[in-house]
Amino acid sequence: MERARAVIPNGMYGHESVALLPEGYPQFFSRAEGARLWDVDGNEYLDYMCAFGPNLFGYGHAEIDTAAAAQRARGDTMTGPGEAMVAFAEAMVAQVSHADWAMFCKNGTDATSMAVATARAHTGRGKILVGRGTYHGASGWAIQRASRGLMPEDKAHVIHFRYNDVESLADAVKMAGDDLAGIMITPFRHEVFQDQFLPDPAFLQFARESCDRAGALLIVDDVRAGFRLDRDCSIEAYGVSPDLSCWGKAIANGQPVSALLGVEKARQAAGSIVATGSFWFSAVPMAAGVATMRAIRETDYLERTIARGTALREGLQQQAAAHGFTLRQTGPAQMPQILFEEDPDFRFGYAWVTEALDRGVYLSPYHNMFICSALTEADVRLTLERTDDAFAALKARRSSVQPVEKIQPLVEAIRAANR
Template structure:
């Protein structure tokens, strides 16, 4: 039986000085009806909380820890960078090395600009698309989350869905009026939208595999058709690969599906656990960014020496042969193991995964293809499952509409232990 006294005390103290006691809403554990666990440290695929409980970690800091926590090469790189100084607000060689590595690995990126978060990356990419095309409107897909910039908080997936917030107060109607939405995987709706508004659309932004309504793979023809149509209409196609970048393949979703966007947003893995984002793409579009061009974007901590050191070390490890095959096999083993355990105990759910990420959608019988499908999930059942797994030492996302992430540090033994824990949790749920 886990005890959480210290976590409970920490949460009480947090609520006095931080809204909701957390610096990112999903951490509040609201949708899983319990108090959050405060983490003290992490190692490999394990987290340790302030009460001394250990957990197998399937959040991986929401994706960046693809090598596991405290990877020796990443730690060594950050330690070496720390010796030289933490921030200069000036050019450093590591920025160039990280940019070079990104350009070499990601098919659609000729030039890249480093920023500090995924939200900064998507915000900047859309501004750039507007500047490049001279058009105003953008299209996003229901349930895709692109950070919390004003124009994106329309049908924005996990955090907003979990807390049942309708878009967001504080976002002016005029700003959202320029954001059009369409259902993911629905080419018919998209065609109608393009027929009506095509000439005014600067950009279409999409998570090539959404992970903020849970993992929803694109239909086979969805991304290729989207690419063809945007090209015909002179619309900038933006892939938000903050989660999928370096996760689905060395070159991200665009490599895996063979569909190359005009601009790509990155984050998470390229910082190896430190705050980094990036946006990059075709040279002629990136040439519009200041100081080369008129589209302004800046950042004091962009290209930070510690963050670039961690990112470089992470991408170096990921470039080694066999890494992605291993991640793929372990991700598949987890997804299949969870699905079989649920079936054995007659728990209705659909498990969807790709590469090293997966989601168990509770109360679902068929595939989840879009946000409306995802919203039919039984969030109460997910909450019970989450608590049962936490009790058994497995730390999953505290929200139905998120992904579980497998890292290189998750061995076969850990995956087996996880599936056994799920087996017992499903049995409890079914009972």
């Protein structure tokens, strides 16, 4: 960290910065394999963050990495894309039922920003509706947390609604009037420092109908949840189909590539926007993406992650109760959010994950976590042995655990935005 602070502002930035985590969380890592990672001091952890989502099949997955290595031997960033780009587009269009075409980019923010531009190009209108407090990326239009360097104009054409609240969405649609270009929704509510919750089918249906009535586009931001809830776009299970969907994180099991998928009627608009980047068409991530799509089609990865997540959830619930704590475990079991009941300043959550970290289990006290399919039943048992000790240690120092001062301004801002 000392070396980093000399040459990187604050030593680190962004979502992988440990600034909001408890003291002692490692910032730099030397190695990752399967469901485990090692920090630069050589400490080993069972990793429940999975690189904040990209690790779906396990770090260093044999088939996916072999496909990437074979492509790397032939060429990666070249004067034009490889055949792998077409193969990846074919695989994604075949996998995602609403998709008639695919465009690739690098990060989730690229995909959501391209979706916004495509909706505007398709409709010739400006207003985009997004959930209040919902994270859609680190671009000016999307950032909702206090951040310096932004201008009000960056969000001049973004209108916020309350997630799952039909009335609030109806108000936002009304406010957009005849300038509604699109509505962007995440497939479930998965924001930091909060309980997660699934969408109300009536809310999804209302979003779909509002877009249809206005000729606007319904956009699903599946960057975080994509292929973790379903082998299709995450809201298809609710009988609702979007016009555009945004993908990233897990689609190439950690190789850098993201995607915008869309229906036929949006193809022309998507083809009319400026969308490019020096590394967007590199062939290695595309080859990894093709192999990842094969693993999604052909393996029981989804059922495995759900089973492991459920076993973890049930074990933790029993342990917490046995030690006199109550957990609020929300969201899908394979993307767990774990908060403590009666812990408004997060002191118990922070202290417990610190005890778990000291015992080799890497958890988050404020962000939803991720289960990868490389996590075994034995790994879950080992995790539970360690978390049981962590609960016991927390119980022993329950009365002296201190509130977490550094997160309070952010927590207060989030609470205010949710009111």
